[in-house]
Amino acid sequence: MAHGPAKGIRRWLYTTNHKDIGSLYLWFSFAMFILGGAFAMIIRAELFQPGMQLVEPEFFNQMTTMHGLVMVFGAIMPAFVGLANWMIPMMIGAPDMALPRMNNLSFWLLPPAFLMLAATLFTEGGAPQAGWTFYAPLSTTYANPLTATIFIFAVHTMGASSIMGSINIIATILNMRAPGMSYMKMPLFVWTWLITAFLLVAVMPVLAGAVTMMLMDIHGGTSFFDAAGGGDPVLFQHVFWFFGHPEVYIIILPAFGVISQIIPTFSRKPLFGYSSMVYATASIALLSFIVWAHHMFTVGMPLAGELFFMYATMLIAVPTGVKVFNWIATMFKGSITFETPMLFSLAFLVLFTIGGFTGVMLSIAPADFQYHDSYFVVAHFHYVMVAGAVFSMSAAVYYWLPKWTGRMYSEPLAQVHFWTSFIGFNLTFFPQHFVGLAGMPRRYSDYALQFADYNMISSCGAFLYGISQILFLVIIILTIKGGKKTTADKTWEGAEGLEWTVPSPAPYHTFSTPPTVK
Amino acid sequence: MFARAKQLTMLLLGSACLWGGSALAADSAGRSDENMPIGVTPVSQTVYDIHMLMFWICVAIGVLTFGALIFSLIKYRKSKGAVAANFHESTKVEIAWTVIPFIILIGMAWPATTALIEVYDSDEAELDIKVTGSQWKWRYDYIGEDVGFLSILSTPRDQIENKTAKGEFYLQEVDEPLVLPVGKKVRFLVTASDVIHSWWVPDLAVKRDAIPGFTHESWAYIEKAGTYRGYCAELCGKDHAFMPIVVKAVPEAEYNDWLAQKKQEAAELRALTSKVFTLDELMARGKDVYSKNCAACHLENGEGVQGAFPALKGSPMAIEADQLTAHIDIVVNGKSGTAMQAFGGNISDVDLAAVITYERNAWGNNTGEIVQPVDVYNHRKGE
Ligand code: HEM
Ligand SMILES: [Cu+2]
Numbered sequence: 001m002a003h004g005p006a007k008g009i010r011r012w013l014y015t016t017n018h019k020d021i022g023s024l025y026l027w028f029s030f031a032m033f034i035l036g037g038a039f040a041m042i043i044r045a046e047l048f049q050p051g052m053q054l055v056e057p058e059f060f061n062q063m064t065t066m067h068g069l070v071m072v073f074g075a076i077m078p079a080f081v082g083l084a085n086w087m088i089p090m091m092i093g094a095p096d097m098a099l100p101r102m103n104n105l106s107f108w109l110l111p112p113a114f115l116m117l118a119a120t121l122f123t124e125g126g127a128p129q130a131g132w133t134f135y136a137p138l139s140t141t142y143a144n145p146l147t148a149t150i151f152i153f154a155v156h157t158m159g160a161s162s163i164m165g166s167i168n169i170i171a172t173i174l175n176m177r178a179p180g181m182s183y184m185k186m187p188l189f190v191w192t193w194l195i196t197a198f199l200l201v202a203v204m205p206v207l208a209g210a211v212t213m214m215l216m217d218i219h220g221g222t223s224f225f226d227a228a229g230g231g232d233p234v235l236f237q238h239v240f241w242f243f244g245h246p247e248v249y250i251i252i253l254p255a256f257g258v259i260s261q262i263i264p265t266f267s268r269k270p271l272f273g274y275s276s277m278v279y280a281t282a283s284i285a286l287l288s289f290i291v292w293a294h295h296m297f298t299v300g301m302p303l304a305g306e307l308f309f310m311y312a313t314m315l316i317a318v319p320t321g322v323k324v325f326n327w328i329a330t331m332f333k334g335s336i337t338f339e340t341p342m343l344f345s346l347a348f349l350v351l352f353t354i355g356g357f358t359g360v361m362l363s364i365a366p367a368d369f370q371y372h373d374s375y376f377v378v379a380h381f382h383y384v385m386v387a388g389a390v391f392s393m394s395a396a397v398y399y400w401l402p403k404w405t406g407r408m409y410s411e412p413l414a415q416v417h418f419w420t421s422f423i424g425f426n427l428t429f430f431p432q433h434f435v436g437l438a439g440m441p442r443r444y445s446d447y448a449l450q451f452a453d454y455n456m457i458s459s460c461g462a463f464l465y466g467i468s469q470i471l472f473l474v475i476i477i478l479t480i481k482g483g484k485k486t487t488a489d490k491t492w493e494g495a496e497g498l499e500w501t502v503p504s505p506a507p508y509h510t511f512s513t514p515p516t517v518k
Numbered sequence: 519m520f521a522r523a524k525q526l527t528m529l530l531l532g533s534a535c536l537w538g539g540s541a542l543a544a545d546s547a548g549r550s551d552e553n554m555p556i557g558v559t560p561v562s563q564t565v566y567d568i569h570m571l572m573f574w575i576c577v578a579i580g581v582l583t584f585g586a587l588i589f590s591l592i593k594y595r596k597s598k599g600a601v602a603a604n605f606h607e608s609t610k611v612e613i614a615w616t617v618i619p620f621i622i623l624i625g626m627a628w629p630a631t632t633a634l635i636e637v638y639d640s641d642e643a644e645l646d647i648k649v650t651g652s653q654w655k656w657r658y659d660y661i662g663e664d665v666g667f668l669s670i671l672s673t674p675r676d677q678i679e680n681k682t683a684k685g686e687f688y689l690q691e692v693d694e695p696l697v698l699p700v701g702k703k704v705r706f707l708v709t710a711s712d713v714i715h716s717w718w719v720p721d722l723a724v725k726r727d728a729i730p731g732f733t734h735e736s737w738a739y740i741e742k743a744g745t746y747r748g749y750c751a752e753l754c755g756k757d758h759a760f761m762p763i764v765v766k767a768v769p770e771a772e773y774n775d776w777l778a779q780k781k782q783e784a785a786e787l788r789a790l791t792s793k794v795f796t797l798d799e800l801m802a803r804g805k806d807v808y809s810k811n812c813a814a815c816h817l818e819n820g821e822g823v824q825g826a827f828p829a830l831k832g833s834p835m836a837i838e839a840d841q842l843t844a845h846i847d848i849v850v851n852g853k854s855g856t857a858m859q860a861f862g863g864n865i866s867d868v869d870l871a872a873v874i875t876y877e878r879n880a881w882g883n884n885t886g887e888i889v890q891p892v893d894v895y896n897h898r899k900g901e
Contacts, residue, residue, distance in 0.1 A: 050688060051680040057756040058826065124825040131753045137730065138713040138755060142857060144825075227731020228854065233714060234729060268596070270606040276616075298716060298751075299727045300734030303638045307631060314623045318616060324583065325615045331590040333603040346591070353583060357576035364626065366633035367569045369725045370554055373716060373751040434552040439720045441751045444759035446678065448690045450551050494602075 016100035025082025032074030068132025093178025136225035166197035192257030267334030344395035355383030376436025406505030407483030420468035427461025562723035643705030651715030719748030804876025
């Protein structure tokens with residue numbers, strides 16, 4: 001056992017190896033990405049034309065809800081946890097994660113959680129229908145109790161998994177760095193994950209609190225969120241967004257880390273402003289705790305509260321701007337090549353910045369009264385979440401795949417994947433800015449005639465994006481099964497870091513004697 | 519290959535910017551299919567100006583940022599022989615691009631603050647309207663005027679199901695619009711009776727969440743007569759997309775006439791409460807009331823939706839004589855914790871009697887029982 005993996009299914013069930021667990025996370029998240037994507041395709045097919053043609057409005061709401069939940073909790077978060085499992089030990093010169101058995105458990109909690117969630121689709125009441133933000137009282141008093149209960153347990157399970165995963169990451173980074181690797185020498189991906197893990201530990205219990213209060217309201221006779229019993233539906237929103245806003249940074253910070261690894265590699269130049277990158281990341285994380293109510297500008301807060309949350313939100317633009325400028329300065333006077341990981345990173349940079357601009361616009365409270373809950377918001381967060389998180393994940397996979405498998409992916413196919421994703425994505429979400437400003441609310445199963453053209457474009461783009469992710473799967477499988485072998489340790493000319501000092505494919509156990517970092 | 523890829527990127531980016539710019543600038547006279555309406559209130563104009571200001575600031579920063587990016591990508595390509603420099607920090611530059619954005623933000627915060635103060639200034643309104651969201655209708659009460667009514671989507675089901683051609687105002691039309699006078703400060707007191715809704719009329723730049731148990735204020739001073747259409751903007755269940763808002767702004771004299779007529783109608787309806795109706799009269803009236811208020815959940819054919827909304831056709835409550843009181847009660851008072859709301863305050867006793875009679879006699883429920891308006895009245899008073 002000591003020298004290699006066990007054989008068969010047991011290897012995967014019992015494994016405590018960070019690479020195996022990393023792979024499990026990555027495959028799981030890809031499966032969820034396809035599932036969540038299938039839900040999105042149903043949504044876009046229904047919205048292809050005005051009128052109800054394919055599904056009932058109830059089912060449409062189940063699809064938007066499940067799509068959001070599956071993408072956020074099933075696809076993006078586990079994808080980055082998988083990346084962390086694979087890369088953090090290799091980047092800091094550690095033999096494994098600090099708490100390998102807990103690592104196994106934190107992964108294996110996820111499949112049952114999502115099985116439960118998916119199972120609600122087949123119950124009589126159907127899947128949850130209150131949106132991924134599941135605002136009370138729609139999600140409590142007016143939801144099917146069975147569905148709501150299963151959903152709450154699923155969320156608890158995911159939360160437990162996330163908390164364990166992040167404790168493990170914190171313990172690994174704090175304790176297991178190779179001699180000589182001071183904090184200010186850690187790769188940025190490690191830094192961003194360290195900060196993300198603290199965010200997770202801080203806010204997942206808040207989410208757990210919110211769903212526990214829901215459970216009590218549904219079965220325990222309390223009325224936390226029920227005005228008829230003296231409760232307050234807005235309390236739910238405050239609790240939810242106290243979790244939810246840091247959550248969006250949990251999604252994007254590791255992406256920042258990935259991009260900060262890749263852009264220097266393909267510019268053949270060290271990252272510009274390393275220390276300001278670290279400080280910017282930490283400031284974003286801290287600010288994320290005091291801006292939650294910008295999701296609630298229209299609920300009727302007092303003017304002073306509204307102003308406070310507006311100013312705090314606008315401030316986030318400063319550290320975010322610093323990051324974008326530093327990335328560009330990294331490329332300035334570099335020696336740039338455009339392999340697929342770089343293409344995805346550049347697309348990330350441009351599109352994420354556009355998402356950032358709409359974010360600044362949204363932070364302006366009086367204007368947000370018009371933007372809020374319209375498709376403008378849908379466009380904004382997909383520019384951040386898809387072009388931000390998902391594109392950076394694609395970049396990461398192409399970047400490290402040769403290290404993981406010892407084989408090279410097909411560059412021409414990968415470029416096709418990039419261009420179809422890029423064009424499909426923009427066709428889908430750029431027009432949504434327009435329909436949103438022109439007045440189309442989000443989460444609508446049907447819409448007025450003046451929104452028809454842009455919705456049709458949007459749906460076409462979505463199908464293109466969707467299909468191109470199947471190509472992604474094909475590329476990965478082709479690489480694993482028969483890609484050209486890369487024997488070089490360093491796949492990319494400009495790559496730096498401990499992960500590039502180990503052979504390709506990365507051996508099952510790396511660094512049984514720690515490397516020294518000068 | 520790589521060079522071509524880059525050209526393509528630039529082409530796409532360039533055209534996206536141009537498209538965005540031209541589309542947003544397109545129609546400066548009010549409404550466009552791509553941009554926020556300028557609207558017809560002072561607030562909506564302020565908001566529009568702020569929106570455009572932010573947009574152009576972002577465009578300017580975007581041009582600079584992406585300009586620097588594109589420049590670097592073209593100039594420092596390895597394929598053109600670029601050799602990497604080795605600098606990796608510059609305190610001066612890093613401080614500059616922290617401080618300058620900060621100053622720009624202060625520049626943005628100033629107009630945003632004054633605008634927000636304007637939005638919040640709902641004092642000294644001349645007219646108060648209570649707006650209540652309830653799945654999936656809006657109720658409007660003219661405070662102090664004894665006038666109130668439900669406003670319900672009037673787009674026919676057949677259009678939604680693609681059986682007939684869609685009308686011009688598909689999903690943006692209601693049976694009774696909210697009528698408001700122009701040139702008066704109107705305050706909206708927004709609340710809900712079940713889940714959270716949100717009352718949004720883009721041309722008035724008003725969006726207020728309607729929250730059960732709470733009432734929040736918003737206001738509008740409409741400067742131009744016309745019909746303004748809006749939506750529910752908070753996910754509120756299955757018919758979220760089907761609860762539009764129509765505001766008809768009319769000159770003050772016309773508004774007063776309308777109000778007087780509404781009051782008279784209300785008085786006549788109350789007088790009808792003591793009248794005795796025949797089964798046929800009630801059935802005809804009831805069918806109408808049913809399709810407006812009940813069919814969204816229980817369906818036109820009374821069969822309901824399995825697992826979500828109970829069927830009325832053949833339901834013991836609608837056919838057994840000893841369940842008559844329970845039947846009246848559930849329609850008048852609703853059933854708490856379910857989507858079945860109290861219609862008692864929303865629909866006149868005449869219409870309630872009609873719809874209950876209809877439910878007991880339609881779809882083969884033929885009980886022959888008649889519920890008179892007084893029965894409903896007595897039930898309400900007896901509670
Ligand atoms: C091409 C791929 C995608 C398409 C076509 C798509 C489409 C949609 C649509 C139509 C909605 C409904 C918007 C609404 O709530 O009104 C939506 C919501 C959402 N999407 Fe996506 N999406 C895609 C990818 C993703 C990905 C990769 C993520 C992962 C982060 C994601 C996260 C979300 C979230 C969080 C919501 C909000 C759900 C809610 O409102 O409850 N989407 N998406
Ligand atoms: Cu609503």
